[in-house]
Amino acid sequence: MRATFLYGAGDVRVENAPDPVLQQPTDAVVRIVRSCICGSDLHPYHTLPASGQRTPMGYEFIGVVEELGSEVSGLKRGDLVVAPFAYSDNTCAFCREGLHTSCRNGGFWSAGGVGDGQAEAVRVPQAQGTLVKLPVAEDSELLPSLLTLSDVYGTGYHAAGQARVNPRTTVTVIGDGSVGLLAVLSARQLGAERIILMGRHQDRTDLGREFGATDVVPERGAEGIERVRELTGGDGTHTVLECVGYMSAYEMAVGVVRPGGVISRVGVPQYEEAPVGFTSLFGPNITLTGGPAPVRAHIEELLPGVLDGTVDPGRVFTRTIGLDEVPDGYRAMDRREALKVLVRP
Amino acid sequence: MRATFLYGAGDVRVENAPDPVLQQPTDAVVRIVRSCICGSDLHPYHTLPASGQRTPMGYEFIGVVEELGSEVSGLKRGDLVVAPFAYSDNTCAFCREGLHTSCRNGGFWSAGGVGDGQAEAVRVPQAQGTLVKLPVAEDSELLPSLLTLSDVYGTGYHAAGQARVNPRTTVTVIGDGSVGLLAVLSARQLGAERIILMGRHQDRTDLGREFGATDVVPERGAEGIERVRELTGGDGTHTVLECVGYMSAYEMAVGVVRPGGVISRVGVPQYEEAPVGFTSLFGPNITLTGGPAPVRAHIEELLPGVLDGTVDPGRVFTRTIGLDEVPDGYRAMDRREALKVLVRP
Numbered sequence: 001m002r003a004t005f006l007y008g009a010g011d012v013r014v015e016n017a018p019d020p021v022l023q024q025p026t027d028a029v030v031r032i033v034r035s036c037i038c039g040s041d042l043h044p045y046h047t048l049p050a051s052g053q054r055t056p057m058g059y060e061f062i063g064v065v066e067e068l069g070s071e072v073s074g075l076k077r078g079d080l081v082v083a084p085f086a087y088s089d090n091t092c093a094f095c096r097e098g099l100h101t102s103c104r105n106g107g108f109w110s111a112g113g114v115g116d117g118q119a120e121a122v123r124v125p126q127a128q129g130t131l132v133k134l135p136v137a138e139d140s141e142l143l144p145s146l147l148t149l150s151d152v153y154g155t156g157y158h159a160a161g162q163a164r165v166n167p168r169t170t171v172t173v174i175g176d177g178s179v180g181l182l183a184v185l186s187a188r189q190l191g192a193e194r195i196i197l198m199g200r201h202q203d204r205t206d207l208g209r210e211f212g213a214t215d216v217v218p219e220r221g222a223e224g225i226e227r228v229r230e231l232t233g234g235d236g237t238h239t240v241l242e243c244v245g246y247m248s249a250y251e252m253a254v255g256v257v258r259p260g261g262v263i264s265r266v267g268v269p270q271y272e273e274a275p276v277g278f279t280s281l282f283g284p285n286i287t288l289t290g291g292p293a294p295v296r297a298h299i300e301e302l303l304p305g306v307l308d309g310t311v312d313p314g315r316v317f318t319r320t321i322g323l324d325e326v327p328d329g330y331r332a333m334d335r336r337e338a339l340k341v342l343v344r345p
Numbered sequence: 346m347r348a349t350f351l352y353g354a355g356d357v358r359v360e361n362a363p364d365p366v367l368q369q370p371t372d373a374v375v376r377i378v379r380s381c382i383c384g385s386d387l388h389p390y391h392t393l394p395a396s397g398q399r400t401p402m403g404y405e406f407i408g409v410v411e412e413l414g415s416e417v418s419g420l421k422r423g424d425l426v427v428a429p430f431a432y433s434d435n436t437c438a439f440c441r442e443g444l445h446t447s448c449r450n451g452g453f454w455s456a457g458g459v460g461d462g463q464a465e466a467v468r469v470p471q472a473q474g475t476l477v478k479l480p481v482a483e484d485s486e487l488l489p490s491l492l493t494l495s496d497v498y499g500t501g502y503h504a505a506g507q508a509r510v511n512p513r514t515t516v517t518v519i520g521d522g523s524v525g526l527l528a529v530l531s532a533r534q535l536g537a538e539r540i541i542l543m544g545r546h547q548d549r550t551d552l553g554r555e556f557g558a559t560d561v562v563p564e565r566g567a568e569g570i571e572r573v574r575e576l577t578g579g580d581g582t583h584t585v586l587e588c589v590g591y592m593s594a595y596e597m598a599v600g601v602v603r604p605g606g607v608i609s610r611v612g613v614p615q616y617e618e619a620p621v622g623f624t625s626l627f628g629p630n631i632t633l634t635g636g637p638a639p640v641r642a643h644i645e646e647l648l649p650g651v652l653d654g655t656v657d658p659g660r661v662f663t664r665t666i667g668l669d670e671v672p673d674g675y676r677a678m679d680r681r682e683a684l685k686v687l688v689r690p
Contacts, residue, residue, distance in 0.1 A: 260447060273620055276617070279617065291626070
């Protein structure tokens with residue numbers, strides 16, 4: 001089969017790879033119908049040292065079950081399924097608490113010999129717990145929106161949920177990437193009436209307004225902080241959904257959060273240390289929360305709204321390409337020419 | 346009057362000072378009946394550079410109202426009152442949300458010309474919002490327990506409350522100072538059944554067991570983390586109440602918290618930057634919360650249990666001294682010869 005590999009910063013290749021096969025009785029093999037490129041893929045795309053080794057890429061996909069291990073029940077060949085960006089057994093103590101990203105038997109794609117999603121097919125560990133059957137056909141127009149359940153919609157929803165967004169909370173969303181825009185959508189779904197979106201790409205923030213943003217702040221840094229403060233009577237917002245991952249975004253979050261408020265991070269931090277002392281988080285009793293979203297926990301909850309058309313998160317896909325065009329897709333996302341790129345293998 | 350001042354690290358003096366007088370119509374003047382020394386006082390006691398200037402000390406007290414400004418209602422001369430460690434109007438938006446430490450008209454003792462509590466008398470700004478009348482006499486045996494409502498009991502309670510301790514959460518308390526021990530008491534009050542106390546002073550951890558600790562871990566650092574992991578099947582506890590404030594305590598908190606869990610800090614951080622990235626907080630979806638406790642918000646809630654003897658938080662006072670002995674009191678607390686020192690001016 002064909003699959004996508006990263007050889008080093010800026011060096012994405014689509015190459016031949018062995019067809020995936022069942023290795024464990026809990027595995028499935030899935031033929032991929034739709035995949036996509038994630039903003040998080042751009043982090044290694046910017047920084048991975050060239051080592052001669054290739055790293056499989058991609059972890060969001062919808063596919064059709066082709067083979068099932070002997071211990072997988074509840075699924076059959078031919079089922080159309082969506083996979084979250086982490087696999088999990090959906091039965092351990094952490095999964096039962098909704099923290100599938102810490103599953104005792106789980107893990108992440110592209111690691112430990114598990115393949116990737118930007119490919120023609122993939123081996124799925126813990127298939128019974130991981131895959132969710134979709135009640136639509138392989139050519140459904142809902143596929144883009146359903147694909148966002150793999151990561152970006154569930155991740156935006158996690159940001160809002162961990163921040164306990166509700167009708168009484170004002171919200172700042174930092175970042176106008178697909179996760180930020182779907183954090184806006186999620187905050188609106190949870191009842192927020194005042195949602196300030198910090199982003200400077202007007203085509204994206206326009207979509208953010210359609211998703212529910214009431215204000216857009218294109219300024220960044222100290223100027224952006226001052227703008228949000230002005231919009232909130234000087235206090236900042238009860239919740240800040242940080243959907244970028246850079247230190248500059250963390251600093252903006254600290255700058256715009258209201259005393260007693262919550263900063264909820266879902267952008268993968270590109271830093272390890274950050275200010276958390278008296279003058280940043282402690283003095284004003286700020287809560288810092290978030291992490292990799294256990295999107296598996298949210299799929300059942302978010303699926304009905306996608307199926308009945310209440311929400312259309314698939315609008316974050318602004319370009320569709322074939323598998324061999326994936327290197328172009330990375331470039332387009334990196335240059336902000338595409339918001340999020342859908343891949344049809 | 347006589348009052349306590351810090352001139353620099355290790356240099357505490359009790360000296361003459363002007364008698365406090367009303368400055369604002371919202372002020373009161375209170376004659377102090379009981380005061381005490383706080384573990385947080387030891388931070389400047391260790392580090393304050395000698396500058397020739399004197400810093401007033403102390404911010405926990407019970408006293409008798411002697412004078413009232415024209416705009417103070419609900420209090421009268423002769424009332425016995427307890428004051429929280431921050432003053433507040435108890436009416437602004439933040440106070441109504443229970444975040445009195447961020448009061449729009451509030452502040453902290455010993456700052457901006459406001460006097461201190463380790464003294465014979467003190468001016469109280471925002472007296473109507475700050476002071477809470479106590480329904481006991483000036484010689485009541487409950488005074489030590491009532492005095493803990495000024496800070497340490499409310500602070501321990503804030504740690505447990507912010508962590509959302511409940512009957513289903515396991516708890517680690519880091520620190521066997523008075524706040525740590527009262528965090529144990531508070532966690533027990535909130536229903537926690539498994540409370541691991543990390544502390545290495547047996548007289549203190551023995552009191553912690555009486556307050557509700559089910560396990561004591563005297564080891565620190567990596568060894569302490571391993572011990573807590575052993576006690577919890579490898580997972581750590583759902584909540585960690587960090588009642589120390591040093592980086593070593595923060596690192597232990599990160600080491601013993603369960604994936605998806607909460608670290609709640611009430612020890613004043615002696616650092617500004619700390620690990621919060623993928624390998625510490627983000628990856629396992631850890632929430633970091635806490636801050637200076639809005640103890641004013643908790644006084645009405647915690648007062649009945651003190652008055653009816655359900656709890657006896659005043660047991661943290663292991664020594665009582667007069668005002669002129671305050672420098673000895675600092676030394677005794679610094680040398681861990683006294684857990685917390687009560688001052689009778």
